[in-house]
Every structure is written in structure tokens, then in C-alpha cells.
Amino acid sequence: MSSTALDIRQQQAVATPTRVGQATAVEQSRAVAEVQAAIIVAQQCPRSVQTAIAEMRAACEQEGLANRAFYRFPRAGGAVTGPTVHLARELARCWGNVQHGINELRRDDDACQSEMQAFAWDVQTNTRSSQTFIVPHLRDTTTGTQQLVSMRDIYENNANNGARRVRQAIFSILPVWFTESAQEICRKTLADGGGKPLPQRIADSISAFAKIGIVVSQMEDKLDRPRDEWTDHDVANLLVIYTSIQRGEVTKDIEFPPRRVTSDEITSAAPTSGAPKSWPKVAQPAGSAS
Amino acid sequence: MTATLDAPPAARRRSSVIVEQPGIYDISNDDYHADPVPGGSLSSSTAKILLPPSCPAKFRYAQDHPQPPKRTFDFGHAAHGEVLGSGPKLVIVDADDWRKKAAQAERDEAYADGAVPLLRHEYQQVQAMAAAIRSHPIASALLNPENGDPEQSLFWADRRTGVQCRARFDWLPRPTAGRMIIPDYKTTVSADLDSIDKNINTFGYHRQAAWYREGAITCGIADKDATFVFIFQEKTAPYVVTVAEPDPTAFGIGRILNRQAIDTYRQCMKTGIWPGYHDDVYLSSLPRWVESQFNDEEIFR
Numbered sequence: 001m002s003s004t005a006l007d008i009r010q011q012q013a014v015a016t017p018t019r020v021g022q023a024t025a026v027e028q029s030r031a032v033a034e035v036q037a038a039i040i041v042a043q044q045c046p047r048s049v050q051t052a053i054a055e056m057r058a059a060c061e062q063e064g065l066a067n068r069a070f071y072r073f074p075r076a077g078g079a080v081t082g083p084t085v086h087l088a089r090e091l092a093r094c095w096g097n098v099q100h101g102i103n104e105l106r107r108d109d110d111a112c113q114s115e116m117q118a119f120a121w122d123v124q125t126n127t128r129s130s131q132t133f134i135v136p137h138l139r140d141t142t143t144g145t146q147q148l149v150s151m152r153d154i155y156e157n158n159a160n161n162g163a164r165r166v167r168q169a170i171f172s173i174l175p176v177w178f179t180e181s182a183q184e185i186c187r188k189t190l191a192d193g194g195g196k197p198l199p200q201r202i203a204d205s206i207s208a209f210a211k212i213g214i215v216v217s218q219m220e221d222k223l224d225r226p227r228d229e230w231t232d233h234d235v236a237n238l239l240v241i242y243t244s245i246q247r248g249e250v251t252k253d254i255e256f257p258p259r260r261v262t263s264d265e266i267t268s269a270a271p272t273s274g275a276p277k278s279w280p281k282v283a284q285p286a287g288s289a290s
Numbered sequence: 291m292t293a294t295l296d297a298p299p300a301a302r303r304r305s306s307v308i309v310e311q312p313g314i315y316d317i318s319n320d321d322y323h324a325d326p327v328p329g330g331s332l333s334s335s336t337a338k339i340l341l342p343p344s345c346p347a348k349f350r351y352a353q354d355h356p357q358p359p360k361r362t363f364d365f366g367h368a369a370h371g372e373v374l375g376s377g378p379k380l381v382i383v384d385a386d387d388w389r390k391k392a393a394q395a396e397r398d399e400a401y402a403d404g405a406v407p408l409l410r411h412e413y414q415q416v417q418a419m420a421a422a423i424r425s426h427p428i429a430s431a432l433l434n435p436e437n438g439d440p441e442q443s444l445f446w447a448d449r450r451t452g453v454q455c456r457a458r459f460d461w462l463p464r465p466t467a468g469r470m471i472i473p474d475y476k477t478t479v480s481a482d483l484d485s486i487d488k489n490i491n492t493f494g495y496h497r498q499a500a501w502y503r504e505g506a507i508t509c510g511i512a513d514k515d516a517t518f519v520f521i522f523q524e525k526t527a528p529y530v531v532t533v534a535e536p537d538p539t540a541f542g543i544g545r546i547l548n549r550q551a552i553d554t555y556r557q558c559m560k561t562g563i564w565p566g567y568h569d570d571v572y573l574s575s576l577p578r579w580v581e582s583q584f585n586d587e588e589i590f591r
Contacts, residue, residue: 257538259515261519265468283510
């Protein structure tokens with residue numbers, strides 16, 4: 001297959017290092033030695049699955065982890081939820097003999113993109129999952145894509161994109177029963193709410209949502225039942241939603257859409273005795289006739 | 291093209307009132323459109339001209355060269371007047387069209403009096419439209435004369451930038467115990483649901499909705515629960531009516547675009563520079579599909 005004009009142009013644009021510095025050479029040797037050492041150590045100190053389960057259970061019973069264990073974002077009119085990279089990293093630690101990370105293989109400022117690799121590696125069984133991907137230095141905004149220029153923006157963008165891939169890599173090398181069981185325990189921890197009585201947790205969540213402008217009626221509409229009938233599971237769900245709003249994964253308008261206007265509301269909106277008689281004075285400056 | 295002008299875009303038409311304080315004003319349509327705020331103010335429709343696909347240079351030109359009345363606007367004004375029970379004086383001309391000199395003379399006389407000239411059949415059409423609105427259960431409740439006032443003007447200073455803003459409400463509901471629902475009347479060729487979705491985007495009605503809601507909140511007459519609905523009515527019999535509320539996403543996009551327009555306006559006012567579409571050398575690319583087609587053809591050559 002012959003190269004196209006555009007292919008040739010892109011190939012020419014690729015810069016290759018002309019020399020390897022001393023630090024790079026040392027790093028290359030160190031990386032090779034580290035890989036060999038990791039495998040040998042893993043073979044000499046194999047994991048105890050029972051210990052891993054106990055560690056996972058202890059970690060997932062902590063509210064600090066459970067609160068950060070799930071994400072939630074809008075997609076196609078619904079919401080997608082799943083385990084976060086925070087949970088993935090913690091489970092990798094508990095499972096043991098797992099290496100994971102993100103590498104920026106190459107940054108091309110001319111093409112405005114970074115070539116990245118995310119990996120997770122079970123050094124004991126030599127099971128490895130890695131993904132190489134391109135991260136454009138762009139950010140989606142409501143008015144189109146915006147190019148990222150500052151080093152910090154590019155770093156954050158690469159880290160965010162990498163975190164999702166490393167989460168996927170860790171979950172693909174850990175046994176499914178291990179990760180499912182961890183999520184179940186996290187959900188239970190959220191539902192238990194650190195041993196607080198349910199009415200107290202309901203009151204706490206109402207007051208937390210009130211601080212971001214969400215009122216009880218919106219929460220009741222969301223859960224489709226009055227606050228007196230909320231369950232442990234409902235409060236756990238609310239907590240995941242609250243954390244996702246705080247993290248900016250989802251907006252409060254999407255999770256709690258403003259009340260829709262209905263014909264009943266319009267036809268019954270006549271001035272009532274409870275209504276103010278006129279507009280506030282500040283809205284009626286001198287000389288205005290209204 | 292960049293317009294560099296030192297003087298602010300003061301209205302070229304004279305307003306008989308001067309507005310120096312925020313609030314609700316019951317002033318004429320002409321006074322509102324002549325911008326009674328000393329130093330100039332931004333309305334929803336003029337804010338749209340600041341942003342793509344338009345540009346600040348066009349905004350400045352529109353400020354300096356107010357457009358003469360158009361026939362299509364006459365019909366809309368007359369319909370607003372009949373439906374809202376307020377509006378310009380109508381002059382009915384007994385003619386089938388405007389081709390004869392006598393009809394044209396009457397029309398010009400009406401314009402000179404500040405009235406809106408309408409042909410007899412157009413007037414009947416406008417009356418039939420108003421009757422259809424009055425018999426529509428939702429539209430008639432929204433525009434019930436006991437619950438609101440027509441054609442009210444609001445003036446306020448943007449909370450973030452201090453830019454003076456204005457809006458002319460077709461209908462300002464009076465205080466109720468419930469949340470404020472601001473209606474706006476639009477005549478349209480088709481009030482079917484697809485056309486409404488399309489027209490809201492094409493004519494930037496979502497920006498108007500967000501603008502008016504913000505104005506009502508800033509003037510202290512509505513809280514954050516306030517919302518906005520459009521009453522779309524077809525201009526041909528049977529004058530079908532559809533009441534539509536922009537969804538939260540449309541409101542959100544409207545808010546962001548309004549913010550960009552206000553920031554652009556403030557920047558242009560500050561610098562006296564009203565840029566065109568692009569003030570540097572624009573790097574033009576072919577559409578993606580042309581590049582793909584070129585590649586495919588090269589591969590199989």
C-alpha cells in the first residue's frame with residue numbers, strides 16, 4: 001500500500017532523539033533491573049489470597065474509601081455509574097504484587113497531543129494489561145473544543161485520561177470475584193453510614209444537599225418516595241450522587257432537573273392570599289409606572 | 291474588519307425617557323428600543339449579534355444604523371398588540387395589497403404617526419389569532435389580564451460585570467404564591483414540535499429565556515425557581531398554539547452564551563475596539579471529508 005501525501009507529511013513531522021543522555025541510559029538499566037527484581041521478589045513472596053481478602057474487607061469497610069469508591073456521570077439521557085480509580089488502586093494494593101501506572105511516552109506540542117500508556121501488571125503471575133492511547137491537548141467546552149496550552153492543564157488532562165485507563169487495566173487483571181465482592185462491601189459501608197441511625201443520615205444528606213441548592217422536594221422526586229420512606233440504599237445512592245456533583249462528574253441540574261412547568265401549575269397560578277401585594281420597592285424605582 | 295470607535299454606542303434614536311435605576315418600567319416600545327440607558331445597555335437580541343456567527347463589528351454597525359421597519363415586523367407587532375391587549379396603534383387600510391398608490395400613501399401616513407398599517411385581511415387574521423389564544427386553556431391562563439401586565443421593560447446591572455442590561459417582557463406576571471412563569475409570545479410559520487426545537491436554536495430563544503430569567507432574578511421580582519415558557523402560534527388558520535419550556539440544558543447553554551456576550555461587550559466598550567470575525571490571519575482548512583476523500587483516492591490510484 002503506497003503512503004499518501006498526508007502520511008508522508010506526518011511521518012516527516014515525527015522527531016526522534018539524536019542522543020541518549022547519561023540519566024536516560026542509567027534509567028534504562030535501572031528499569032530492566034527493577035523488572036527482574038520485581039518478578040523474583042514476587043515469586044519468593046507470593047500473595048496469600050486469604051490475607052488479600054481480609055485486607056480488602058478492612059479497606060472497603062472504611063467510610064473514607066467507600067465514599068470515593070463510585071463515580072457517576074450522565075450519558076444518553078441516563079447516568080453511568082461504576083467503581084473509581086481510587087477503589088481500583090486500593091484493591092491492587094490489597095491483592096499485592098501488582099504494579100500499575102501511567103507513562104507519558106511522548107509529548108508532541110506541534111500536533112498538540114501526548115502518547116500515553118496505562119498499565120497494570122500482576123508480577124507474580126506475569127499477567128499484564130496495558131493500553132497505549134493518544135490524548136489530544138484539548139478540552140471539550142459547551143462552545144466547542146478548547147486547546148490546552150499551559151503545562152498544568154496538559155498535565156491534568158493527561159492524568160485524568162490516564163486514570164480512567166489505569167482503572168480499566170487494574171480491574172482487568174484482578175479476579176472478578178475479588179472486585180465484585182469489594183464493591184458489594186463498599187455499598188454496604190455506604191448504606192450503614194458508619195453506624196449512624198438512618199433518620200440521622202437522612203437529615204445529614206438533606207442538609208448537605210441544601211448547601212448546594214437542592215431542596216427536599218427535588219430529592220423526593222428523584223427517589224420517587226417521601227423522605228420518611230427512604231432506605232439505607234437510597235441514602236447510599238444520594239451519597240454517590242452528592243460526591244459526583246462535588247467532583248464535577250455530573251451537574252446538579254442533570255441529577256435534579258428543575259421542576260417542569262405543567263398546565264395545572266399554569267392554570268392554578270392566580271394571585272393568592274399568600275402572595276405579596278406588589279413588587280418589592282427595589283424593583284420599582286421612582287418614575288416607573290409599574 | 292475591525293471597527294475602532296471611541297464613543298460608546300449610544301442609541302441613535304432618541305428615547306423620551308432616561309433610565310438610571312434598575313427595575314420595572316412601563317415605557318413605550320419605541321423608547322425601549324431607543325435604549326433609554328445613558329451610556330448604552332445590552333438587550334438579549336443585540337447580545338446575539340456580538341457572538342458567532344455574527345461579530346462585535348456587526349453589533350456596533352447595528353447600533354449606529356438602526357434598521358427601518360419591515361413589513362414582516364408589522365404583522366408581528368400587530369399580533370402582539372391584539373394578543374397582549376397592548377401595543378402600537380393599528381391603521382386598517384382597505385386594500386388587497388400595497389401595490390396601489392393610495393394604499394401606499396395611507397401606509398406611509400401610518401408610519402409617520404407611529405402606527406402600524408395593516409391590510410383589512412391581515413387585521414382579520416390578527417383578530418382570529420388573538421381569539422385562538424384566548425380559547426387556548428394554557429395560553430389564556432398565562433396571558434390572563436388579571437394576573438399580569440403586558441409590555442413591561444426591565445433594566446438591571448449585570449451582577450458580575452456591572453454591564454447595563456435590559457429586557458422587554460411581553461408579559462410580566464404579577465406576584466403569586468408559586469414560582470414566576472414568564473411567558474413570551476412568538477408568531478411562527480409552524481408550531482409543530484420539531485419546528486419549535488429548531489427555531490429555539492436558530493433564533494437563540496434559549497438565550498432570550500435565560501436572559502429574561504436572569505433579569506427578573508436580578509431585579510428582585512423572581513427567585514431561582516423562576517422559569518420561562520414560549521407561546522408559539524401559527525400565522526395561518528387554524529392558528530395552532532403550542533406552549534414550550536426550554537429544558538435545563540437549553541437554559542444552561544443560553545446562560546453561558548449570554549455570559550460570553552456580556553464579557554465581549556464589556557471588553558469592546560473598554561477598549562473601543564469592535565473586532566470582526568478574526569483579527570489575525572485565519573488558517574483555513576478543507577473540510578474533513580475532502581481530506582478523507584483525497585487520501586482514499588491516493589491510496590487506490
